[in-house]
Amino acid sequence: MAHWQHRLAERGIDRQLWLLVPALVFVIALFLYPFFYGLTLSFQPTDGGPFSDYARFFSDSYERGTIWITLRIALPAALLNVLAAVPIAYRMRGRFRGKRLVTTLLVVPITLGTVLTAQGLLNFLGPTGWFNRILLATNLVDEPVRLTHNYWGVFFSLVITGFPFAFLLVLSYLSGIDPTLERAAATLGADWRRRFTRITLPLLMPGLATTFCLTFVLAFSVFPSAVLVGNPAGETRVISLAAYQAAYEQYDYPYASAIAMIMGFVELVVIALVLAARSRFYTGSTGGKG
Amino acid sequence: VGCGAPDSPGKSSGDTTGEVPERPGRAVTLNVLDVAGNLQLTQGMIDEFVSKNSGVISRVTYSKAPAPELAGKIKAQQGADRVDIGLVLTGVDGLAAGIEQGLWLDVLPKFQDRLGGMRNYLQPAAAMQQLAGNAGVTVTYYPSGPLLEYLPSRLPTPPTSAEALLAWAKGNPKKFQYARPANSGPGRTFLMGLPYILGDTNPKDPTAGWDKTWAFLKELGRYVDYYPSGTAETMKNLANGTAHLIVSTTGWDINPRVLGTVPKDARIATLDGFHWVTDAHYAVLPKGISTDTQAAVLALLAFMLTPEQQAKAYDEGYFYPGPAVKDVGLSSAPQKSQDAIREFGRPEYDALIAGNPTEVPLDAKSLVAAFNRWDREIGGGKVKQG
């Protein structure tokens, strides 16, 4: 007769799973419980039926529009961060002098923080900032280009804060691909372009998808920079700003919760789409790790 | 019992509802939360009280935070029945938010007699107190604006009427600026002051009574390049020449020149028929603090409303003039204040304050509605214009 421990073991359950318990207890007590409280709150609006806050959001084009505005900022920013990280990380794989320095430099922007980035963008890209001064001094433009307090200001701030994350992740995924595969492709007659498009890129796609999701999540919840370097009443009125105003200007917590839930839902939809696309790529071992 | 819903009643951590003694039974530790930048004016008063009355307040801590998150924090503490903030210093917005959420203790009329200084309020400060209802105690006051600010080197003769402003803006596109009202004191003062200047039907009703104001702002908006995210940036743009004319208040006129972020020679102008839209800072007591703390805070507030202490509110013109009570001369202010005001103050303020009517600002609900409409129609309108 099999020992009861043996039967559980067959299904993968044994004493080691206790190691999960602290983290689980933690997340359940301090996240799930408050989270579901917020969720229930969103169905208890100050007036109207359970779904009236959701209806309110979707029936008001100014509010509803924040979804599109946010996507219009977050999707390209996340995409650019990921796409820019690929060739750079690709260059960073081999051994070369100064590699450590360059990598450090690429990683350092994660320390900048939202406020310094915002202040810096306002100072640097502002109408009398160095950037415009150089353009004016070199006669490239006649009057200052406006790159802040609009879409571009927020976009740049998302690139500065998001790129280092994307770079670190892409570098790690890329280094997980066995370089021998590319060497094999070279001996089979593939030039670097086709080595990249036929071998490296397809193998990197799942990693890129994951990286995209993480940078997208960061970009989608953009808030302080949308206010500081964007146009928070107009083209950069992002959804988190709508939630923020509901919570902290109108003090309508149920409505704020409803918006936050919608926000989470939109994020999950995008992530689900990306992950669904990801599953169409090869996702197994790529030989580089282990 | 485990986790109940956050708003279910918990166990009380001290007597919070009983009789409030004259003096706390035991010296209390007071945690002050400032969400209005008020400590710049009043921290000196509080420190002095504590040093003189260590039997009432043994220790004081200060924290500062942006206003909007205030209510959430107090709510969380009250939900758990563990309020540790004894005194909140806030502007109109935070005060009103707390009233609506039922966060504040009603100080009045119950403790009216303990706060004798309230009888000496300047008339407009008294009006601000009226606005506050029973929850807050006005501690500092200033007439605010709306004012226009400019550099004479760039703009020798500023417009002095609403029509002239519009015409000037039209003639000098992108050179007039004000910050998004929801994020800017001068911005919201300008917003609230326009109905008086333009003669709107109900200056207190942004939804139905501001037709001229909204039309004016929309028209003006055509010549505005963008609305910065804060007043500081409009000041910077004035200084660096990006903007030639911005909106301001008394405090924003004097203090940045003291700080050197705006050239000393900047001037102010007013529009014909303007009314001051006043502003004040309030002291409020969150519900759920012990009666000892209540007693201590009341004693502190009484102290802060004495003329000697009020004189400290002149500061460096930050909230010019600052004192909420009558007969507080600049000469009784600290020397540093006197020096700053002498150099950067404006003699014409006395006449302007005396010669123009004062109005209380919008109540919080109307203000949020005004912000909302401004965001949708004026600020957001910039998108459609391209």
Added chain:
Amino acid sequence: MSAFSQLRLDGVSRRFGGQDALTELDLTIEAGEFIALLGPSGCGKSTALNCLAGLLPLTQGSIWQDERRIDTLPPERRDFGMVFQSYALFPHLTVRANIAFGLRMRRLPKEETRRRTEEAVRLVRLEDHVDKLPGQLSGGQQQRVAIARAVVFEPSLVLMDEPLSNLDAKLRLEMRTEIRRLHQSLGLTTVYVTHDQEEALSLADRLVVLREGRVQQIGSPRELHTRPANWHVADFMGYRNLWRGRVEQVDGTRATVESSGHRLLGEVIGDLPARSDVVVAVRPEDVRVDGPGETPNTMSAAIEVVEYQGRELAAEARTDTGQLLHLRTEQRVAPGDQVKLSMDPQRLLVFPADATRETDARPDRLADTSGATR
């Protein structure tokens, strides 16, 4: 196929940050030849192969295909096929697409690509697996895909880097047969890297033995097996018994050597001054047990350890002078048995003990086994 009649490596060298991985490799490969690069781990075999493939730039020397210099060409323009140690199959492509990859890169007509792929699939007998991904194949099957992929576009040269080292013993034997068959049926010129001397012997027309980046010997399997150029090569080629000794007398190709109390007669390899230090080498299978008593090189010994190896036994014996000896025999000896051992002087090789470096001068085996007497 861009055929050639000769491929010439001319002083090919490669350093890694000041450390020589390959030094002055000169080698001429005739079309159709099967060359094996052989040597212990780290001796530079893979480096040589990668230089040849163009995956590693040379630091010195040149490579010539007939009169065309090719070491400056990138790998994709050399038209060599390569089989990697760990297969390096493209994990996201099916077996068919893996095999067709080289043809696709050459932009052959669709129809021809299909036809030649099918042919290669049949050649390696993977007809049932063409639509699987590499991850779904067993090691041996993956191996065959790698080979098919490298030969399908009929490269002028096929390079293989330890292609069998990841397989189990039985499969290794089978794949070895397969590779030889492919080589013969397609007439491919092949350079094959291995550290397994048996594999090298059984596959190659010529062997190149490397040690610390330098060629030690180039020759046919039989030459390597019977006439290693120095004792290092002998060591590597299975001469497990290596003893230090001193020459007493040289007589043509025969020398008499004194080694730990024994007087041994053997074949001299290389130049040997009298009284010089030598290393004597003999294979375990060349030590006979209880052979005809009158031969030279006879010693009595006690069997210490016996290993069963099927038909034969492998044994360790200690001679009466304390020397440890490895031997293989079909006789059923047992530990403790007293035996008379003899070695054919033809099979006992005498090498100069190269004293260039202290560590090199001392045959490890000798040191090890004497250490083991404790």
Added chain:
Amino acid sequence: MSAFSQLRLDGVSRRFGGQDALTELDLTIEAGEFIALLGPSGCGKSTALNCLAGLLPLTQGSIWQDERRIDTLPPERRDFGMVFQSYALFPHLTVRANIAFGLRMRRLPKEETRRRTEEAVRLVRLEDHVDKLPGQLSGGQQQRVAIARAVVFEPSLVLMDEPLSNLDAKLRLEMRTEIRRLHQSLGLTTVYVTHDQEEALSLADRLVVLREGRVQQIGSPRELHTRPANWHVADFMGYRNLWRGRVEQVDGTRATVESSGHRLLGEVIGDLPARSDVVVAVRPEDVRVDGPGETPNTMSAAIEVVEYQGRELAAEARTDTGQLLHLRTEQRVAPGDQVKLSMDPQRLLVFPADATRETDARPDRLADTSGATR
């Protein structure tokens, strides 16, 4: 040392999500024995070893150390030593600290830990390397550290999982000797996993052959070598020639079999009804070339491929009926030679063709070699 006199595996099974990796392993190990688990890749060898070690919980069965049930103990309380395939040395600890690890875990006095560590270091002859990190050692040296680490605390049982598979041929041979020496000098009970039959034969007192999670045969090296229990075991033990056939006649332990046009006489293994399907197995080295002409099992054939293997040649020959045959011989045959081959009936084994499963019933070799005739 918590010694025991017997270790008993009783129906030990392990499934992975519905798939049997090890089924009902019964085995009794006597103290001091050297047991080898042998079988092709994926047959469950490592699973068995890990179950024994406690690294993998059983799904059925029990393990007993004398009268004490131990399968529910965690590995660290079983007091077994283990040597892993890729050594699994602690890369951040010096050689000394690696070896001392087990003693530290047992909280022995400092002095004793030091003394026993030194002793183990001497045992594996690493005195010069004690302060190096594993990354600075060669493969063979790492191997010795792994062994020292596993035996230093004198475990009641030492488990080894393919400890030699990562070494090159020469080193593998040396380390094999080393392991046997250790086993004998310390008297350790050892369970050794390998897929290399030669290694298993030469090291173990008893072999356990596994296939698809099931024991095929347990026996001494000689039993396994000469009397495999079924044709799968034979296949694995080096019987490279496997042909299907049909029994014509059984006479005691002798059977006459007809296989692709040849009439063969061989030893019957197992029960064999007349006219049943059989598999005939013979080793390449048991195929004699041009032996005495009058024996049975004689056939003429043409040599097709020859591999040089030192003393011997390995060759493939095709009989006049088209049957492919692997053989080893010391005679210098060459491709194209016509030879007469013969097989001693004692050495030709006849197995029932187990038709339980279709794929199993067909000897792969047979299928493969006939396929290769194209």
Added chain:
Amino acid sequence: MATITRARPARPPATTDRRRRITARPAAWIVWGVVIFFFLNLLGVVASVLVSSFGRRWFDTWLPDGYTTSWYGRAWDEFALLQVIVVTLEVSVLVVGLSLLIGVPAAYVLARRSFPGKRLIFLVFLLPILMPPITYGIPLATVLYKFGLAGHMSGVVLANLVPSVPFVILTMTPFIEQIDPRIESAARMCGAGLRTVFLRVLTPLLVPGILASAILVLVRTVGMFELTFLTAGPDSQTLVVALYYSMSASGIRAQQSVDAMAVIYTSMMLVLLVVALRYVNPTQLVAQVKEDPEH
């Protein structure tokens, strides 16, 4: 007989200076060009804040009129920054330490084991990273206040652990996957219990991963405004609260003082990062890089 060929063919000796590039040059130049452009602009962004924070007055000119450190002095005094920085460091260290302590074992199980419900648990760990703190911040603070945990440092630490623990789990999992499980098995076979395996074997080997994860958690913790503010007491404000206050509270504050605060904030992060990078190669931050020898 072929023997070692020593004679060199009569041909001009091969020159070694012509080095073949393995990949096309233009692509490399474009990439490096873009990187350099990015860095130049980034440098401009950072330098303009830095210069401004030391500028006495800076109007329509290339550089400020004069220089002063008074903005730092003001910020330092106004927010009692010494204490705030000390608190920030304490909170960061505690959050990083605890989230590793809680997260690494969980990551270990998720990396090594498969068991029923694993996907669900993964989702549960993913959610706190996806959901904006607005959704759960206030109820979370209430829970913490209710148990007397908020209002002082413990509340700040616990609240910050909510997104940090899952973050550690997600970043550590691949690192743990990279360690050969046989090394653990070897330790256990040597008699080490699970705890010892973690302390003596896994931890030293995970140092690069732990550092990478710690750095990322640190960055997030030091920058986390909402949860910190909602649960902090007067003595447990962190730098980011002061920074957001200086940036967005009503009242008059010179741009330069906000710049000074931002510089202080960034400097602190930078110091922490540089200290960490002393011990770990940045290329190993997220994974052990298998280097391609060809470049």
